[in-house]
Amino acid sequence: MSSDTxxxxxAYITYxxxxxxxxxxxxxxxxxxxxxxxxxxxxxxxxxxALDLIGHASALYGHAADIEGEGHDEDYFAYFRDDYxxxxxxxxxxxxxxxxxxxxxxxxxxxxxYFQYERLKKAxxxxxxxxxxxxLKEIKYHLRHSRDWVLRLGxxxxxxxKRIQNAFDEIWMYVDELFYTDQIDxxxxxxxxxxxxxxxxxxxxxxxxxxxxEATLTVPDWDQFMMSGSxxxxxxxxxxxxLAQMQFLRRSHPDADWK
Amino acid sequence: xxxxxxxxxxxxxxxxGEKIEPKDWMPERYRQQLTRMGSQHxxxxxxGMLPEGNWIGRAPSLKRKLVLLAKVQDExxxxxxxxxxxxxxxxxxxNMIDQYLYGSAKxxxxxxxxxxxxxxxxxxxxxxxGAAIVNQTKLAHCSYGPYARANLRIxxxxxxxxxxxxxxxxxxxxGIPAQRKMVQDAVNRFWWPTLMMFGPHDSDSxxxxxxxxxxxxxxxxxxxxxxxxxxxVMEAGAIGLTLPDHxxxxxxxxxxxxxGEMPWDEFWNVVKGNGVMNxxxxxxxxxxxxxxxxxxxxxxxYARKKKLSREKAS
Numbered sequence: 001m002s003s004d005t006x007x008x009x010x011a012y013i014t015y016x017x018x019x020x021x022x023x024x025x026x027x028x029x030x031x032x033x034x035x036x037x038x039x040x041x042x043x044x045x046x047x048x049x050a051l052d053l054i055g056h057a058s059a060l061y062g063h064a065a066d067i068e069g070e071g072h073d074e075d076y077f078a079y080f081r082d083d084y085x086x087x088x089x090x091x092x093x094x095x096x097x098x099x100x101x102x103x104x105x106x107x108x109x110x111x112x113x114y115f116q117y118e119r120l121k122k123a124x125x126x127x128x129x130x131x132x133x134x135x136l137k138e139i140k141y142h143l144r145h146s147r148d149w150v151l152r153l154g155x156x157x158x159x160x161x162k163r164i165q166n167a168f169d170e171i172w173m174y175v176d177e178l179f180y181t182d183q184i185d186x187x188x189x190x191x192x193x194x195x196x197x198x199x200x201x202x203x204x205x206x207x208x209x210x211x212x213x214e215a216t217l218t219v220p221d222w223d224q225f226m227m228s229g230s231x232x233x234x235x236x237x238x239x240x241x242x243l244a245q246m247q248f249l250r251r252s253h254p255d256a257d258w259k
Numbered sequence: 260x261x262x263x264x265x266x267x268x269x270x271x272x273x274x275x276g277e278k279i280e281p282k283d284w285m286p287e288r289y290r291q292q293l294t295r296m297g298s299q300h301x302x303x304x305x306x307g308m309l310p311e312g313n314w315i316g317r318a319p320s321l322k323r324k325l326v327l328l329a330k331v332q333d334e335x336x337x338x339x340x341x342x343x344x345x346x347x348x349x350x351x352x353x354n355m356i357d358q359y360l361y362g363s364a365k366x367x368x369x370x371x372x373x374x375x376x377x378x379x380x381x382x383x384x385x386x387x388x389g390a391a392i393v394n395q396t397k398l399a400h401c402s403y404g405p406y407a408r409a410n411l412r413i414x415x416x417x418x419x420x421x422x423x424x425x426x427x428x429x430x431x432x433x434g435i436p437a438q439r440k441m442v443q444d445a446v447n448r449f450w451w452p453t454l455m456m457f458g459p460h461d462s463d464s465x466x467x468x469x470x471x472x473x474x475x476x477x478x479x480x481x482x483x484x485x486x487x488x489x490x491x492v493m494e495a496g497a498i499g500l501t502l503p504d505h506x507x508x509x510x511x512x513x514x515x516x517x518x519g520e521m522p523w524d525e526f527w528n529v530v531k532g533n534g535v536m537n538x539x540x541x542x543x544x545x546x547x548x549x550x551x552x553x554x555x556x557x558x559x560x561y562a563r564k565k566k567l568s569r570e571k572a573s
Contacts, residue, residue, distance in 0.1 A: 031316065034328070035305075035331065036543065036547040038552075039554065040335055041339070042551075043308070044336060044339070047335060051329055051332060055325055058321040061321070075320050078321055152557055155564065156560045157560045159556075159557070160556070245316045245317055249317050250320065253319075253437050253438065256319075256434050257434055
């Protein structure tokens with residue numbers, strides 16, 4: 001995609017879809033815990049986070065549909081696109097793993113989202129800014145909740161320490177993508193609707209490092225090999241299975257009213 | 260030892276409509292019966308997350324996915340209120356959970372049926388939550404204060420679930436042929452199991468008399484079931500769904516709908532553990548509990564460490 005072939009409107013839609021896809025796919029993953037949490041309070045908390053994430057995605061898809069103006073709705077983007085059309089981070093689509101993996105991922109994603117949304121809330125598009133402000137409150141809760149658990153697990157027992165350390169080690173090669181930017185970001189940033197990711201990269205890294213250190217964990221190597229490609233449609237094979245599950249009923253009966 | 264005077268005084272309080280609170284004197288048997296019934300109620304909320312949770316990933320619109328997630332989350336919340344209410348009787352949550360995962364405590368058999376289509380979760384909202392509301396609305400007036408208040412709170416959320424369930428059932432009933440077929444099939448499968456949620460006939464319900472005497476239960480199983488059927492027949496008729504009971508007929512004299520004989524053999528079979536999903540449900544809950552042990556231990560160890568360092572600092 002080059003900037004001379006893409007309109008500002010297309011860029012904005014792509015920008016919104018990237019945000020929404022992350023949240024839908026992660027929400028779908030987190031919802032897998034429903035009824036299977038380690039303790040009842042976590043069943044509630046995880047269901048609540050999944051609910052927030054999918055709710056955020058739905059609002060962003062809805063806004064993208066409004067801008068697109070082709071009569072689509074939020075469901076169109078969730079249910080009628082294929083793997084290569086999804087632009088969520090690979091980080092979000094990885095299987096839920098054990099509770100430590102779920103927490104490590106949530107902490108990384110929520111802390112990133114927090115900084116990102118703090119910038120997006122100043123967007124020129126008032127409707128978009130309104131959505132962001134509303135969701136930011138929930139993101140703060142996700143960050144607090146997942147950070148508390150990183151501390152508990154890291155500084156809990158020998159087993160929990162080992163598990164959460166493994167989780168961070170395993171997921172580390174997916175974190176660089178959080179800060180991926182291309183022409184889409186540049187265009188949207190120039191329009192006053194984007195978040196300058198680089199502006200908070202150091203601040204985010206500091207929060208992550210301080211949290212891991214407080215949790216008596218070792219910060220994995222930032223300079224190791226890092227995955228890339230999600231934002232332009234490169235995914236692990238896990239995504240296809242998420243979509244197969246998520247979309248099957250809707251696609252089996254596309255003419256039915258399911259709202 | 261309980262004296263007759265204590266028992267009589269207790270009964271007088273119940274008969275006067277007073278609420279019994281945790282620190283009040285109560286017969287040991289009252290405590291036992293409430294603990295048994297209330298913890299069973301709590302376990303049901305928790306196991307109840309599984310059949311509906313089965314469709315969160317596949318819900319056919321984002322709106323319906325959110326509705327379902329919120330509902331399952333509410334059920335976890337109901338489990339929490341109920342465990343907390345019953346803990347005031349002196350039984351710990353950990354013990355109650357042990358009793359149902361590894362002991363003889365039961366949960367509602369309705370959750371041992373599988374959810375085969377998305378319509379099932381809608382019908383569960385309409386019928387199963389509808390039946391639960393009939394029970395819980397009564398329990399909200401029962402004699403034990405904490406349990407009554409927990410039920411009152413639950414009822415508010417359950418009514419919302421039932422409304423959402425019926426709304427989607429109605430939508431499917433007037434939808435495309437595939438939706439109509441799905442929803443009628445779900446009603447066919449869930450009708451009798453829902454009616455059996457009210458428990459055996461009064462004549463086969465050994466605990467009922469004592470529970471009613473103490474106002475732990477306010478109505479008999481058959482009374483509650485009749486109340487439910489009278490309402491649902493109207494609701495089904497309004498949206499053109501057929502209830503799978505050929506003997507269902509209106510009795511002009513009593514003003515009630517009379518039902519055919521329920522398939523009790525199946526009911527007892529499921530109660531004994533032979534339902535399609537009994538083993539799966541228990542396995543899922545045991546796995547969640549056992550796989551979560553290290554998480555609970557970590558949280559406790561961390562809390563201990565923090566407490567210790569706070570004590571050192573002060």
